[in-house]
Amino acid sequence: MPPESHRSLAVTLAAEAAQATVILVGGHEGGADVDLEPLAGHGPVSRSVPGRQLDELVHQTLDSTPWPVCVVPMTLGRDPQLVADTARTLMRLTGDEVAGRVVLTEPFADATLLTGWLRVAVSRAAGQLGATDLAVLLTANAANRFDDAELFRIAHLVKSQVNVPWVEVALRGGDPDLAAGVERCEQLGARQIAVIPADFGPAVTGPGLLPGVVDGGTLLTPAAVSGMVATRVDSAMLKLGRGDDGIAAGLDADHEHGHGGAPWHETSCDPD
Helix, strand or coil, X not given: CCHHXXXXXXXXXXXXXXXXXXXXXXXXXXXXXXXXXXXXXXXXXXXXXXXXXXXXXXXXXXXXXXXXXXXXXXXXXXXXXXXXXXXXXXXXXXXXXXXXXXXXXXCCCCHHHHXXXXXXXXXXXXXXXXXCCEEEEEEEECCCHHHHHHHHHHHHHHHHHCCCCEEEEEEECCCCCHHHXXXXXXXXXXXXXXXXXXXXXXXXXXXXXXXXXXXXXXXCCHHHHHHXXXXXXXXXXXXHHCCCCCHHHHHCCCCCXXXXXXXXXXXXXXXX
């Protein structure tokens, strides 16, 4: 076969191998509810949480499509338990219809990527509002003491790399909440306060913004989310073609990571 034919065949096989039905698995960062654009070359996208719901969804998907099922843990790097719980759910799947047809991708992002995206968002807010008297509140759903503490660490890194006076944290449903975060920023001397989400959700939920607080917008656009998901899926499908389903690696995601007992973990991961 001529070299050109070999290259053409390789491209065709790679394109076929990349096709998959995608399941987004989310936790406290809101990844299962994130907006995204259609994934070109792939089947429909479903959404789930670890445990029984994911188990049933994978089996239903395998029964309804000839394509492999590619499961994406939608964490921005602050929920390693999500990755491990997802891997444990997939590890329990059995049957000939499962073998070689289910793959776990790498997590959507990690703490380094999240820090970088937040730096860009904070810099954008500073450019729009002026950095002299600006405080930025990074918001996220309250989770557990370990994942919450990680957000405070990331906020410190962002502050050290962006020219704004204050980068603080407010937890939706936790302590400090948005009102307490705003009060702290005012006590520190901020005359402008911007809120920026550090997860997949909106910066603020509930009745809305407090007076004098500016919504910094979503962290990632649907196009950006789709692009990252597609990258994770394509990489996982190439590994699946070499016999690596990614599940064993996912089991170690929460190694040496304390578990804070978040309620959604205890309920959504019920193996029964």
